[in-house]
Amino acid sequence: MHPSLPHLIELQRLDLRILELSAQLAALPNRVAQADEPVTAARAELARAKDAHLGNVKERKKFELDVESWKEKGRKYRDQTGAVKSNEAYKALVHEIALAESETQKAEDQLLEHMVSGEEFDRQMKAGQKAVAAAESLAKEEHARIAAEQQRIEQEKAQFTAERDKAVGEVPEDLLARYHKLARRYHGTAVAQMVGEACTGCRVHLRPHMVQRVRQMGSEEIVECDSCNRILYYVEPPAPGAASGDSSQAARAHSPGGSSAAAQGGGK
Numbered sequence: 097m098h099p100s101l102p103h104l105i106e107l108q109r110l111d112l113r114i115l116e117l118s119a120q121l122a123a124l125p126n127r128v129a130q131a132d133e134p135v136t137a138a139r140a141e142l143a144r145a146k147d148a149h150l151g152n153v154k155e156r157k158k159f160e161l162d163v164e165s166w167k168e169k170g171r172k173y174r175d176q177t178g179a180v181k182s183n184e185a186y187k188a189l190v191h192e193i194a195l196a197e198s199e200t201q202k203a204e205d206q207l208l209e210h211m212v213s214g215e216e217f218d219r220q221m222k223a224g225q226k227a228v229a230a231a232e233s234l235a236k237e238e239h240a241r242i243a244a245e246q247q248r249i250e251q252e253k254a255q256f257t258a259e260r261d262k263a264v265g266e267v268p269e270d271l272l273a274r275y276h277k278l279a280r281r282y283h284g285t286a287v288a289q290m291v292g293e294a295c296t297g298c299r300v301h302l303r304p305h306m307v308q309r310v311r312q313m314g315s316e317e318i319v320e321c322d323s324c325n326r327i328l329y330y331v332e333p334p335a336p337g338a339a340s341g342d343s344s345q346a347a348r349a350h351s352p353g354g355s356s357a358a359a360q361g362g363g364k
């Protein structure tokens with residue numbers, strides 16, 4: 097394994113984590129918008145109830161005026177009854193009085209109807225105000241949660257970025273350029289582990305001499321997958337009974353000559 101490969105593997109781990117955190121940050125504005133949706137809906141519903149209420153008040157005023165106006169007309173016609181000379185004129189007045197009374201009644205009925213429906217609009221408006229307050233309070237809580245999450249992600253990202261800046265100094269420039277080119281092509285995974293005899297990047301089986309080259313622990317060669325061109329590395333499986341994690345294996349694999357004998361012995 098090339099001595100810079102463990103650093104490159106670490107660099108990729110950090111870069112992938114930074115990519116993931118960036119994606120999480122990019123998704124936050126959408127969550128803010130989603131949190132605001134119920135508030136917008138509740139406000140629209142309240143506005144509708146307010147409009148209905150105002151319309152009702154306007155109609156009520158109109159019918160109040162109608163009642164007054166027809167009552168006034170009726171009074172005027174009744175006042176004239178004492179002064180009429182002819183039977184014909186009297187009949188005409190009685191007819192006008194009856195009309196004024198019936199129109200007064202109609203306007204009063206309408207007024208009453210609008211007073212009753214006005215109570216319903218009042219109730220809807222109060223319910224709408226409550227719904228807006230409840231939605232705003234929930235949205236505020238969600239905004240606070242999102243802000244806290246954003247802060248946590250940004251902190252984590254800053255930490256990983258600092259680690260990344262350190263790790264990048266450990267990788268020679270030509271290898272770094274190869275890494276960046278492949279990373280752009282493969283959404284960040286430029287380096288792939290060989291597991292069994294296959295590249296985990298593209299899952300293609302490697303030819304035996306390629307497998308041997310990747311497994312050469314003392315080698316300073318960078319081996320690319322024939323199929324996807326990703327830079328390959330190999331981690332020795334843990335010895336029976338040894339409970340060691342991947343990172344320590346990688347470290348062991350990195351020490352030149354450390355376990356190459358075992359690797360070659362195992363490879364026939």
Ligand SMILES: [Zn+2]
Pocket residue numbers: 288295296297298299300321322323324325326
């Ligand atoms: Zn591959």
